[in-house]
Amino acid sequence: MDINFLLFEQFETLDLFGPVEICGRHPDFQLHYISQNGGLVTSTQGVRIDTEPQRNMNTSGVLVIPGGAGTRTLIKEEPFLKNLRRLSEDASFVLSVCTGSALLARCGILEEKRATSNKRAFDWVVSTSDKVHWIRKARWVHDGKFYTSSGISAGMDMTLGFIRDRFGAPAAERIACRMEYIWNKNPDIDFFGT
Amino acid sequence: MDINFLLFEQFETLDLFGPVEICGRHPDFQLHYISQNGGLVTSTQGVRIDTEPQRNMNTSGVLVIPGGAGTRTLIKEEPFLKNLRRLSEDASFVLSVCTGSALLARCGILEEKRATSNKRAFDWVVSTSDKVHWIRKARWVHDGKFYTSSGISAGMDMTLGFIRDRFGAPAAERIACRMEYIWNKNPDIDFFGT
Numbered sequence: 001m002d003i004n005f006l007l008f009e010q011f012e013t014l015d016l017f018g019p020v021e022i023c024g025r026h027p028d029f030q031l032h033y034i035s036q037n038g039g040l041v042t043s044t045q046g047v048r049i050d051t052e053p054q055r056n057m058n059t060s061g062v063l064v065i066p067g068g069a070g071t072r073t074l075i076k077e078e079p080f081l082k083n084l085r086r087l088s089e090d091a092s093f094v095l096s097v098c099t100g101s102a103l104l105a106r107c108g109i110l111e112e113k114r115a116t117s118n119k120r121a122f123d124w125v126v127s128t129s130d131k132v133h134w135i136r137k138a139r140w141v142h143d144g145k146f147y148t149s150s151g152i153s154a155g156m157d158m159t160l161g162f163i164r165d166r167f168g169a170p171a172a173e174r175i176a177c178r179m180e181y182i183w184n185k186n187p188d189i190d191f192f193g194t
Numbered sequence: 195m196d197i198n199f200l201l202f203e204q205f206e207t208l209d210l211f212g213p214v215e216i217c218g219r220h221p222d223f224q225l226h227y228i229s230q231n232g233g234l235v236t237s238t239q240g241v242r243i244d245t246e247p248q249r250n251m252n253t254s255g256v257l258v259i260p261g262g263a264g265t266r267t268l269i270k271e272e273p274f275l276k277n278l279r280r281l282s283e284d285a286s287f288v289l290s291v292c293t294g295s296a297l298l299a300r301c302g303i304l305e306e307k308r309a310t311s312n313k314r315a316f317d318w319v320v321s322t323s324d325k326v327h328w329i330r331k332a333r334w335v336h337d338g339k340f341y342t343s344s345g346i347s348a349g350m351d352m353t354l355g356f357i358r359d360r361f362g363a364p365a366a367e368r369i370a371c372r373m374e375y376i377w378n379k380n381p382d383i384d385f386f387g388t
Binding site for chain 2: 012013014016017018020021023024031033040044045046047048049050118119120150151152153154177178179180181182184191192
């Protein structure tokens with residue numbers, strides 16, 4: 001199963017690398033770091049990571065979208081949103097972390113779906129679409145082929161939840177244990193939502 | 195304050211990027227991604243990140259060393275260990291995540307110090323030096339200018355602990371809250387040690 005991490009300038013570091021660490025521990029997953037044109041992409045924390053161009057991507061894989069400061073400009077960029085819509089339609093599953101769900105909402109793919117996002121940016125995220133059923137208090141939300149998580153660290157809990165749903169709880173527990181990660185496994189318990 | 199992340203081939207992704215996310219949120223920290231010769235360095239999960247060469251580094255800053263599969267060969271490489279010893283001597287603080295402490299132990303800088311490491315690799319880590327007071331059950335250990343953490347995810351808890359020690363608990367709590375991270379703030383509570 002191909003896991004395609006879609007990167008853009010000013011993505012949030014842990015939004016990406018939490019799920020990368022977890023997915024990298026599942027033997028059935030092949031990880032790909034993708035951007036529209038390939039090459040180095042810089043995170044908000046100044047990490048420069050090498051990416052493959054999107055044209056090489058198996059679009060039927062799992063699509064993972066981080067959030068971060070870069071989403072504030074991308075929600076105004078129609079070509080990016082149109083492309084994201086097409087990639088999200090093709091993907092077998094779509095996972096977003098933090099404000100990544102604002103991009104999904106804005107491209108229209110979350111209409112009539114339940115979703116969540118970063119709690120400190122929640123009002124802004126809600127303003128990107130009034131056709132999404134936004135859930136303010138949730139560690140993550142699963143609706144159909146879409147998984148959306150709360151801010152930053154919550155992406156790890158969601159990714160383990162995705163693995164539990166696909167491969168069973170022992171597979172997810174094993175990965176969490178090997179990472180010495182204390183998994184917050186109940187999506188409805190959210191200490192940061194109000 | 196310069197935070198120097200020392201990278202090598204086959205470092206563990208989250209060992210690095212958990213602390214990066216946290217340090218990147220402190221206004222007094224400048225983050226640097228360093229390797230001996232600079233250029234792209236690849237993690238165990240296939241992430242390729244761009245690094246500065248060590249010759250540009252302010253060696254009096256904070257040194258952070260991840261663990262990962264690459265440590266298994268590096269503990270046999272004398273030039274790497276000699277260099278690490280010198281960098282550790284110069285650094286104001288030295289933080290290691292996971293099996294990064296095996297490298298510190300092997301270069302001799304942890305002699306007579308208390309330290310911990312990844313719990314699944316613990317016996318191997320202990321075998322790298324019998325002059326270290328290895329603590330089997332701890333989320334992280336602080337001794338003098340050295341902070342060593344347990345496996346992978348524990349690096350985030352330790353980094354927040356380091357910030358608490360330097361800047362006070364509210365500074366660390368604020369960062370954890372903004373990351374929506376449930377901080378395991380007691381270094382002596384360790385669910386994975388036996």
